[in-house]
Structure formats: structure tokens, C-alpha cells
Amino acid sequence: MSILAGSATPQLIARQFKFTEGPAVDRAGNVFFTDQPNDKIWKYDTSGKLSVFLEKSGRANGLYFDEKGNLLACADEQNQLWSIAPDGKVTVLLKDVQGHRLNGPNDLWLRPGNGGLYFTDPYYQRDYWTRTAPDPGLGGQKLYYLPKGQPQPVVADDQLQKPNGIVGTPDGRQLYVADIKANKTYRYQIGADGKLSGRQLFVAQGSDGMTIDHEGNVYLTGKGVTVYNPAGQQIQHIDVPADWTGNVCFGGKDRKTLFITASDAVFILPMRVHGVQ
Known part of the structure; x- marks a missing residue:
């Protein structure tokens, strides 16, 4: 059975950005995403309205909501991790590692119920x-x-060439991390203390951002969106009319809308399956 809703294809919402990234969904189903070069976080609400949530976003990249409704952000203008309250107030969660400046936090995932935060820190030279x-x-x-x-x-792992996309399972027991330079995505087991073990190759494909659905299928990005089942078998490729697809998440009140950030544009796609975060 297809994961798509019938013969649906990606629907363009807007093409007014420079480079879109980091979509994350809140409890109500609204999607927040970044236009990193323009230093803004946008909101796409469940009624289909677009609005700017935050100017001066720290050049936010990857985003994720915590259980209190704060928006966690990889803010790579100063290579920090931020927590942004619903009113836009910013708290810096992390600014360095033992006095050393981070490369540029890229993407993050919060372990459900545990509060532990996993994030990738590749180095991409920024013109700012x-x-x-x-x-x-x-x-x-x-x-x-x-x-x-x-x-x-x-x-958590220092044997990756350039870690990028990251997502975990809703039970908090497994973590997927893409090594975009090596063109591989790995799966780890998560211990009670947050330590990772049992790293294994999931698929021989890297990814920018990624998400997971309620059937455990993993969505990788880059050239369109490629979907793999939990066994690592490709079950779908979604063509996206853009040079590069940066990231994806499930939004909408029922989490059955795949929200796609793709270069200067954002798209939505109705799905049969639904998201888990």
C-alpha cells in the first residue's frame, strides 16, 4: 500500500525564500521552518497561512519542539543551541564545548520523556x-x-565524516543519523543513559534533514525525498521540483501532511501515513 494519499504530488506553498530548512511541528500541527540566509523563522499554520515567527533567528537551521512548547534551534550564526519560547524569548542552551567553538550545529532531536538532546555538528563555511x-x-x-x-x-559518535540529518523513533530507543559526506545513514540503539551502541549501516544514502512516520518508515532528503521501511528497503521516491530538498516533517492537525523545505520553496504533500512527532 502506498504511503501517499492517492495520486497526490507536492503542492507549492510559496517560493519567496533563499534557502529553507529545519521544519518542526508543534502540538497543534503548525509547522515552523527557517529561511537561514535571511535569518528568519517562518510559521505555516494549520489553516494554510504563512507568517514570520521570528526575525533575527541566530541564522537558525534545524528546529525541534520540546515537550513544553519551546522551539529548539541550531543557531549557527554564533554556533549555539537556542531554546525559543512561544513569545519569541531566546535562551542560549549551549555556546561551546569545553571552551571550543562548535563547528555549526545543524540538526537536532529530543529524546521523548528523557529530555536528552542529540545534535549534529558538521562544518559548512558560512559567508556571515x-x-x-x-x-x-x-x-x-x-x-x-x-x-x-x-x-x-x-x-555520542566521533567516527562520522560529516553528520547532518537526525531523527529518532517515538519510543526513544533508536536513533538515525545521516553522514552526508560518506553518503550513508546509520541506526543506533539508545541506552537508558542516552549512550549509543550497536551502530549499523541503515542505507547507503546520506541525507540533509529527515523524518519518520508511524509505520517506522524513514524519509531521507537531497534529490527529492526517498523513503525506506525499517528494514532499509526503499519503498517510495517523491520527486520535488527543486534543485535540492533540505528537510521534511509531518504537519497538520492529523499529522498527515508532509511538509517539504526545498531550496527557495516549501511544498506540502497529503499522505496516507502520519508523523509521530
Whole structure:
């Protein structure tokens, strides 16, 4: 059975951005996404209305909502992690690792019920940075875990070339992380203490952003959206009329709308399946 709602194809919502990224859904089903070069976070509500949620967003990239309704953001203007309250007030969660500047936090996922935060930290040179190279004291591009209430993260995996997209299962037991440079996506088991084990190759395809549906299918991005079942078998490829598809999430009141950020545009696609976050 197809994961799509009938013969649906991606529907253009708007093409007025520079580069869209980081879609995240709140409890009501509204989707928030970034236009990183223009330093804004946008809101696409369940009625189909677009509005600016936050100007001066710290050049936010990946986004994710916590259980209190705060919007967590990879703010790579100053290479920080932010928590943005519903009224737009910003709290800096993390600004460095043991005094060393992060490469540029890219994407993040919050473990349900645990409050622990996983994030990827690849290095992509930005034209708004004054620096031109990574902090050598950081020791590379890594996957990190920030335990709830702790001021500093721990390294979850330092054997990735350029970690990027990340998503976990709703039971909090498995984590998927894309190594975009190696063109691979891995699956890990998550321990009670947040430590990862049992890394295995999920598919020989990397990804920018990613999401998961209620059947456990994993959605990878790049050239369109490619969907794999939990066994790592491709079950769908969704063509998106854009040079690059950056990220995806499920939105809408019933979480049955796939929201797609694709270069200068955003699209929606009605689905049979629904999202889990």
C-alpha cells in the first residue's frame, strides 16, 4: 500500500525564500521552518497561512519542539543551541564545548520523556562568519548528546565524516543519523543513559534533514525525498521540483501532511501515513 494519499504530488506553498530548512511541528500541527540566509523563522499554520515567527533567528537551521512548547534551534550564526519560547524569548542552551567553538550545529532531536538532546555538528563555511576554519581543539565533526539539565554535551559518535540529518523513533530507543559526506545513514540503539551502541549501516544514502512516520518508515532528503521501511528497503521516491530538498516533517492537525523545505520553496504533500512527532 502506498504511503501517499492517492495520486497526490507536492503542492507549492510559496517560493519567496533563499534557502529553507529545519521544519518542526508543534502540538497543534503548525509547522515552523527557517529561511537561514535571511535569518528568519517562518510559521505555516494549520489553516494554510504563512507568517514570520521570528526575525533575527541566530541564522537558525534545524528546529525541534520540546515537550513544553519551546522551539529548539541550531543557531549557527554564533554556533549555539537556542531554546525559543512561544513569545519569541531566546535562551542560549549551549555556546561551546569545553571552551571550543562548535563547528555549526545543524540538526537536532529530543529524546521523548528523557529530555536528552542529540545534535549534529558538521562544518559548512558560512559567508556571515569571520572565521575561515574549524576550531582545531574541537577535534572534528561529531554527533553530540546533551543530557537534560547538563551544561556540556558528551560525544555520542566521533567516527562520522560529516553528520547532518537526525531523527529518532517515538519510543526513544533508536536513533538515525545521516553522514552526508560518506553518503550513508546509520541506526543506533539508545541506552537508558542516552549512550549509543550497536551502530549499523541503515542505507547507503546520506541525507540533509529527515523524518519518520508511524509505520517506522524513514524519509531521507537531497534529490527529492526517498523513503525506506525499517528494514532499509526503499519503498517510495517523491520527486520535488527543486534543485535540492533540505528537510521534511509531518504537519497538520492529523499529522498527515508532509511538509517539504526545498531550496527557495516549501511544498506540502497529503499522505496516507502520519508523523509521530
